[in-house]
Amino acid sequence: MPHFPTDLHDNGTTVMTHSNVVGGLGRPRPTGPLGPRAGMTAPALLFWLFAIALFVLPFLQQKADASFGLGDPRSKALWASEDTPFNELDLPYWERVAAVQERIGESLEGDLRQSIEEASELYFGIETKEQKLRNSGVIEWERLAAGHETYNEVCAGCHGGTLWSNSVPGDGAGPAARYMEPRPRNFRKGLFKFSSTQSGQRPMHKDLYKVVSYGLAGASMPHFKLLTEERRWDVVEYVRYISLRGEFEELFLTFTEDDEELADAEEVAEIVNSRWHPDKLSSVFPSTPETANDEASIARGRELYVGAKAGCNGCHGDTGVGDGPSADAFKDGWGYPIKPRDFTGGVYRAGSENGDLWVVIATGINGTPMGAFKAVLTSDEIWDIVHFVRSLEKTEGN
Numbered sequence: 077m078p079h080f081p082t083d084l085h086d087n088g089t090t091v092m093t094h095s096n097v098v099g100g101l102g103r104p105r106p107t108g109p110l111g112p113r114a115g116m117t118a119p120a121l122l123f124w125l126f127a128i129a130l131f132v133l134p135f136l137q138q139k140a141d142a143s144f145g146l147g148d149p150r151s152k153a154l155w156a157s158e159d160t161p162f163n164e165l166d167l168p169y170w171e172r173v174a175a176v177q178e179r180i181g182e183s184l185e186g187d188l189r190q191s192i193e194e195a196s197e198l199y200f201g202i203e204t205k206e207q208k209l210r211n212s213g214v215i216e217w218e219r220l221a222a223g224h225e226t227y228n229e230v231c232a233g234c235h236g237g238t239l240w241s242n243s244v245p246g247d248g249a250g251p252a253a254r255y256m257e258p259r260p261r262n263f264r265k266g267l268f269k270f271s272s273t274q275s276g277q278r279p280m281h282k283d284l285y286k287v288v289s290y291g292l293a294g295a296s297m298p299h300f301k302l303l304t305e306e307r308r309w310d311v312v313e314y315v316r317y318i319s320l321r322g323e324f325e326e327l328f329l330t331f332t333e334d335d336e337e338l339a340d341a342e343e344v345a346e347i348v349n350s351r352w353h354p355d356k357l358s359s360v361f362p363s364t365p366e367t368a369n370d371e372a373s374i375a376r377g378r379e380l381y382v383g384a385k386a387g388c389n390g391c392h393g394d395t396g397v398g399d400g401p402s403a404d405a406f407k408d409g410w411g412y413p414i415k416p417r418d419f420t421g422g423v424y425r426a427g428s429e430n431g432d433l434w435v436v437i438a439t440g441i442n443g444t445p446m447g448a449f450k451a452v453l454t455s456d457e458i459w460d461i462v463h464f465v466r467s468l469e470k471t472e473g474n
């Protein structure tokens with residue numbers, strides 16, 4: 077392979093214009109990673125009726141209020157470029173595969189979709205004989221059956237699974253998904269927002285466990301404290317598995333398209349596998365203890381916030397309500413419009429401690445325009461900005 081394309085998981089603007097990061101709605105897939113599914117049980121059906129009433133209705137309301145909604149041509153027009161064929165934005169995976177087949181089919185031997193399915197099955201199939209990857213310690217295979225069961229019961233309605241949505245599993249296009257903003261995560265890009273790891277890295281087990289246990293405040297991702305801890309770890313493992321497998325399929329397609337020849341499956345599998353290896357991942361912690369949270373720190377934080385070095389106000393606005401000059405222009409790494417956070421609400425998804433804010437500012441939010449500031453700000457400067465951001469929260473009596 078002559079070159080590797082840009083990593084799928086860059087922060088910042090590169091990720092938003094790259095055609096390979098655009099997510100999409102689902103389309104039937106003949107077999108899932110675990111073979112045929114069982115039918116939906118009555119309790120599961122009841123759960124979904126209830127969940128849809130609980131989560132979807134408020135979002136319908138919210139959508140009507142939004143300044144521009146999903147599918148508004150203005151939001152897409154901003155990101156269409158000459159090398160991103162306009163009508164391919166948001167296309168489901170297998171449709172993108174078909175488009176590539178059509179474009180470079182002559183230089184490929186045989187059917188691209190079939191090649192991808194075979195390669196995916198060989199390296200990541202649940203029954204795979206490819207022991208090298210299977211035994212590499214990346215996936216705890218024995219958790220997958222239970223994780224898959226929980227996933228289909230309580231996650232697939234939003235995150236997508238073959239049972240309800242006829243989509244590629246985990247592509248974020250469950251039947252409840254289209255009314256949500258932000259959309260449920262498409263797991264098939266290996267791209268996660270709220271992890272404790274370095275910018276661009278995959279999340280650790282504990283990061284996903286935290287999301288499942290506490291949900292994401294201000295988004296329609298609920299908490300699952302009522303699942304036993306064991307079931308939470310199982311479903312985390314299943315999410316890692318479909319992410320890794322989805323990422324393999326995405327990268328295989330990108331390499332094939334870029335090089336105009338069938339990608340080397342083993343090479344792609346090894347790249348993806350090593351990105352997810354737990355030994356390669358570690359959490360980022362504040363590198364100095366928190367400074368005093370006083371008026372002086374807040375004032376320094378304000379200077380930095382509007383200054384050239386950090387320039388947070390360009391997106392989050394001078395008063396922190398998320399209305400900076402560039403705020404309307406963004407699309408996330410899954411192809412949907414995204415707004416900078418309004419700080420006056422005091423709601424943070426990565427965690428609500430000052431230390432959580434330090435980490436999110438230092439490492440950024442993957443797949444969004446919110447970049448990593450560790451390289452441009454000192455640790456103490458980040459603490460000052462944390463204090464300033466918190467001072468914008470409108471609490472009672474404020």
Ligand code: HEC
Pocket residue numbers: 127131226227230231232233234235252256258259260261267268269270271284287288292295296297298300311312315425
């Ligand atoms: C009612 C809909 C809904 C259900 C049910 C749901 N999620 Fe989510 N989930 C979301 C939304 C919406 C987001 C995206 C939030 C965002 O982008 O800020 C999300 C995001 C996530 C993320 C991504 C976090 C990150 O750092 O990027 C994970 C992991 C996740 N969900 C796991 C699960 C698991 C596991 C289940 C089942 C146990 C589940 N979700 C059930 C709606 C849902």
Ligand code: HEC
Pocket residue numbers: 269381386387388389390391392406414415416417423424425426427433436437441444445446447449461465
């Ligand atoms: C290029 C635009 C942009 C710039 C510059 C930017 N942000 Fe953001 N920021 C965003 C977007 C978009 C989000 C929302 C991400 C999401 O919802 O997933 C966000 C989210 C956040 C959050 C919420 C994290 C959470 O856990 O929910 C914090 C805190 C934050 N930004 C702080 C800052 C600070 C401080 C700066 C300057 C050092 C900054 N941002 C610069 C775009 C930006």
